[in-house]
Amino acid sequence: MKEEKSYSAKSGFLMVFLVLTMLVIGIFGLVLIKNPFFVILIPLVIGCIPGFTIVNPNETSVLVLFGAYKGTILGNGFFWVNPFFSKRKVSLRARNLDSDPIKVNDKIGNPIMIGVVLVWRVKDTYKATFDVNDYANFVAIQSEAAIRGMAGSYPYDNFEDEMAEITLRSGGNEVSELLERELSERLAIAGIEVMEARINYLAYAAEIAGAMLRRQQATAVVAARFKIVEGAVSMVEMALEQLKEKDVIELDEEKKATMVSSLMVVLCSDKDATPVLNTGSLYQ
Incomplete structure (x- = not known):
């Protein structure tokens, strides 16, 4: 050659x-x-x-x-x-390719919309002129093929694949480096140098976007509830220890259970608790 x-x-x-x-x-x-x-x-x-x-x-x-x-x-x-x-x-100037978002399947099979920005230039004028018919069109087509290959290597996020350390949404440099390597291998035949490649658009496809949004919201609510309960348990435990250490009041197991229940309701409730005053004895 x-x-x-x-x-x-x-x-x-x-x-x-x-x-x-x-x-x-x-x-x-x-x-x-x-x-x-x-x-x-x-x-x-x-x-x-x-x-x-x-x-x-x-x-x-x-x-x-x-x-x-x-x-x-x-x-x-x-x-x-x-x-x-x-x-x-043949121009050696750097050029931009801002690809339109295309529909692909991620590693798990979810349909997503993804687009990239590619910065490239001609490095070998012989290959660019004689080894391909139209090197600019060649770059556009091979870029789309590289996007499909890269998107199939990672999940969109780790909601369904909790073991995934790298995802399209949070992969950052790792995903960009894989995309650059994929493009460099594909465009080498045309004498093209890939200077930079970055994802500039990433979203779920329209047919599942609503369901995925509800799932993300549910996951956020569960995570928030977990933190609230975890904090409430710590606060109840600290209250019981402080009462015991300072000998403020001696509570039996039944009263401890009642106090814990009341504190958990107050601390974990979505709305402000409304206190009820007991005008009788403690045991009424």
């Missing part, structure tokens, strides 16, 4: 001087000397003009002679090459 090779083009300014010199000599010979031999210089001047080319910064010119790859002008400036060369400009 061929690879990119640099072509050393001649200075365009030097060739401009030579072409103008030939033009002046040709006109001088025809007009003043009146020698028809000098007419040969005129077609030579015209034939040299297509050889001039300008290569801008972060741009290259791929040179082909009758179907044979001759090299790539990697430098910038004003050059002159063989007039029979066909020249194809």
Whole structure:
């Protein structure tokens, strides 16, 4: 497989001087000397003009002679090459691909919508020009394939797969690194360098979004209740220990159970508790 090779083009300014010199000599010979031999210089001047080319910064010119790859002008400036060369400009500037969200299945099989932002540029002009038909379209199609492959490697979150350490929603750098590796492998054939790849859109598909939202809300409520109960038990335990240590009052097991029940109701209730005053004895 061929690879990119640099072509050393001649200075365009030097060739401009030579072409103008030939033009002046040709006109001088025809007009003043009146020698028809000098007419040969005129077609030579015209034939040299297509050889001039300008290569801008972060741009290259791929040179082909009758179907044979001759090299790539990697430098910038004003050059002159063989007039029979066909020249194809290839930009080396970084480009962005903001993919539209596509529907894929995560590792568990849940349908999700995911989109990425890809920053890429051409690294090998030979592969980008001759190994693929349209390298920009190739990047777009292979990016979608890489997204599908990456999304199938991780669950959306760890609600259903509690053992999952990395998820699409919280994976961060790990998910981005996997996506970059996947894209680099796929785009290497086109001579494309992947500079950065990040998930910029992630959501459940519309058909399950409502159910997943209710599940997340239920999970949050359960987690909050667990914390409330855990704190309430600690507070009741501390209250009983403090009463016992300071010998404020001696409670039997029945009264301890009543006190614990009342405290748990007060501490775990969604609403403010309404106290009921007992005007009789403790045992009424």
